[in-house]
Amino acid sequence: MLKKIPHTYVIVFGIIIISAILTWIVPGGVFERHIVTVNGIDRNVVIPGSFHYTGNNPQTWQIFSALFDGFVDKAGIIIFILIIGGAFWIMNESKSIDVAIQSFLRFSKRIENNRVISKIGADNLIFILIMTMFSIFGAVFGMSEETIAFIIIFVPLSISMGYDSVTGVSLCFIAAGLGFAGAILNPFTIGIAQGLSNLPLFSGIGYRMFCWLIINLAGFIFVLRYAKKIKKNPLLSVVFEDDKFWRDRRENNSEEIDYSTPLSAWIIYLVIFLVMGLFSWYYPLTSLSIGENSVSIPALPLLTGLFGLTGWIGLRKSVHFFIIQILLFTILILITGVMGYGWYIMEIATLFFAMGLATGIAMNYSPNRITKLFLDGVKDIQSAALIVGLAGGIIIILNNGNIIDTLLYKLSGSISGMGKMASVSMMYAVQNLINLVMPSGSAKAALTMPMMSQFSDLIGVSRQATVMAYQFGDGFTNMITPVSGVLLGVLSVARIPYDKWFRWVLPLMIILIVIGFLLLIPTVYMKLKGF
Secondary structure (H helix, E strand, O other): OOOOOHHHHHHHHHHHHHHHHHHHHOOOOEOEEEEEEOOOOHHHHHHOOOOEEEEOOOOHHHHHHHHHHHHHOOHHHHHHHHHHHHHHHHHEEEEEEHHHHHHHHHHHHOOOHHHHHHHHOOOHHHHHHHHHHHHHHHHHHHHOOOOHHHHHHHHHHHHOOOOOHHHHHHHHHHHHHHHHOOOOOOOOHHHHHHHHHOHHHHHHHHHHHHHHHHHHHHHHHHHHHHHHHHHOOHHHHOOOOOOOHHHHHHHHHOOOOOOOHHHHHHHHHHHHHHHHHHHHHHHHHOOEEEEEEEEEEEEEHHHHHHHHHHHHHHHHHHHHHHHHHHHHHHHHHHHHHHHOOOHHHHHHHHHHHHHHHHHHHOOOHHHHHHHHHHHHHHEEEEEHHHHHHHHHHHHHHHHHHHOOHHHHHHHHHHHOOHHHHHHHHHHHHHHHHHHHOOOHHHHHHHHHHHHHHHHHHHHHOOOHHHHHHHHHHHHHHHHHHOOOHHHHHHHHHHHHOHHHHHHHHHHHHHHHHHHHHHHHHHHHHHHOOOO
């Protein structure tokens, strides 16, 4: 009889204990650091050759304070998750997402009648379009934490279409992860890595676009093959039993919907329109940054005009269609804010909080009911916030134990004395290993690239090859490492146990890591533009 797989909390806490044990075994050590301005931002960067051993700082009782410290360190993501949960709970209560899903399913059945689309498969075409969009977001501006908000949309949609929660997570989280690994213009990975390597910003983009296409092709095929299998036989889903929550929730939300528009919806429509108009007055032009280039367009005035027109049309049909438009414009404003104004999780959380309040007011809910619904949503999603805080404690233990730099020093030392291809392969392996305990791309770039780039000069390999090794090593394992607060947050919201996710995603990780290795070969043996 098989033993029960440990709970995700048990797995993460076990890693904390192992990390603490390592602080007793691995000698303490540090690199000297100095401030370097990279693309206009000051970064604390290691000085190559400055490593020296220090006294041990073994961790003992700190394993129990790791949750507290992790909460403090990951406070932004935790609050973001709680606000997202509360805001979407209000929207779920309105039944607007159910109306949107029903409309979407009717649309997919209609387009299935098209001869060309029927050969491809309407669901396949829809999935490819959605995943391509999120992959572009990951490749261009490093979408990561933002995917947590979309889980609440795509998991119910996938369940309603006859798939499972893993498929729903794949549509946004896996797709964004593929783009993040392919990183065409991601300023948080490629931008920092190239800046620290003294390379022209986003140079070598031609080959990286080719890599992005190959990575996406492999990832999309893997997801679509799995989705087809589940559609044919739902019992083959790795999370069939766990998805009972979503199936029951769908059945409970199947009661008759009153298609009407209360006066409060018209009022909130006018308020939002006036607020958007005011921002359009103050910000008539928005400079959207795409890599090292930027384009100035009247983004906010265009969104305001579009909202004014579509909102009026939606309200004439039903308040539910208007609320879906609020959600769509929230997403469009999110993209504008991230690309044009450098928004991060604080601004995005604020935007979704406003969306939740606007939804409640549009439905003519009382202030007390809106508050209760928000708190119910926070309560429903609090496990996701807890696991993010617990995972953050792993990094705290390793940092406080002074062994992060020692591990890096030992790993980088193993590269010396090898040939060109073997050295690049080892760099790739080292980056993957480091990412398992340090999923922050920008922090890892500041830690590894100053040494790796100079080492590449000694062995006669292009610094761009080193950046590519970092890029792939940083991207793929984000989708499997239990240290990633984003991954654990996504899985908790989707109610997917980590052990089941691990079993599902492991074959994809092996495929992607092998593809990454193959894509590194031309950077060593071929003359590529920008390399």
